[in-house]
Amino acid sequence: MNKILIIEDELAIAELEKDYLELSGFDVEVETTGDVGARRAVSEDFDLVILDLMLPNMDGFEICRKVREVKNIPVIMVSAKKDDIDKIRGLGLGADDYMTKPFSPSELVARVKAHLARYERLIGTGVRENTAFEIRGLKVDKTARRVFLNGEEKIFTTKEFDLLTFLAENPNHVYTKDELFREIWDMESVGDIATVTVHIKKIREKIEYNTSKPQYIETIWGVGYRFKV
Numbered sequence: 001m002n003k004i005l006i007i008e009d010e011l012a013i014a015e016l017e018k019d020y021l022e023l024s025g026f027d028v029e030v031e032t033t034g035d036v037g038a039r040r041a042v043s044e045d046f047d048l049v050i051l052d053l054m055l056p057n058m059d060g061f062e063i064c065r066k067v068r069e070v071k072n073i074p075v076i077m078v079s080a081k082k083d084d085i086d087k088i089r090g091l092g093l094g095a096d097d098y099m100t101k102p103f104s105p106s107e108l109v110a111r112v113k114a115h116l117a118r119y120e121r122l123i124g125t126g127v128r129e130n131t132a133f134e135i136r137g138l139k140v141d142k143t144a145r146r147v148f149l150n151g152e153e154k155i156f157t158t159k160e161f162d163l164l165t166f167l168a169e170n171p172n173h174v175y176t177k178d179e180l181f182r183e184i185w186d187m188e189s190v191g192d193i194a195t196v197t198v199h200i201k202k203i204r205e206k207i208e209y210n211t212s213k214p215q216y217i218e219t220i221w222g223v224g225y226r227f228k229v
């Protein structure tokens with residue numbers, strides 16, 4: 001059963017959302033303060049979070065940011081003010097959906113179902129076999145497109161993930177920046193081989209203990225990069 005966390009300080013609204021979601025078969029919990037809600041969203045195993053914007057102790061912006069640091073689960077942000085919704089949309093906080101209060105509970109249930117279905121397709125729950133590999137504490141889950149270092153998730157952009165995966169799946173092979181650019185970025189993409197350098201730097205910041213002595217992606221001076229196994 002999918003577990004949903006509602007972080008909402010208006011209890012009447014939270015209870016209404018909870019009732020409708022439970023009738024649709026979801027397991028629902030409610031928190032009414034931002035700090036406790038954030039702590040539970042980050043540390044517990046929820047499948048989706050419904051997040052009010054204005055909350056006591058910590059606002060929805062901050063909570064969304066904290067959740068996104070560690071999780072890819074769908075986040076639906078709600079606010080009573082249409083202006084706020086437009087503003088947060090523009091901020092690119094990483095919420096998956098935005099709703100303006102008041103909304104019909106059945107609309108909320110429909111969106112929750114759609115986001116969970118999309119998320120489950122993304123992580124391939126119970127459908128495809130998980131293709132993951134692990135190298136000295138660095139685990140790359142190709143199905144879910146998630147990266148963990150010693151069990152701690154590191155958030156990767158699409159290109160960073162593609163680049164790391166390509167290098168790791170072709171270990172001990174030295175690739176030039178040109179080759180990597182052609183491999184990972186399509187012809188239409190703006191940018192040049194300096195993009196490769198920037199992405200390698202960002203990947204190292206996420207997975208290397210010491211970025212000046214990288215243990216995964218080595219720089220071969222004057223040539224390119226190599227993934228060491």
Ligand code: CA
Binds near residue numbers: 008052053055
């Ligand atoms: Ca509120």
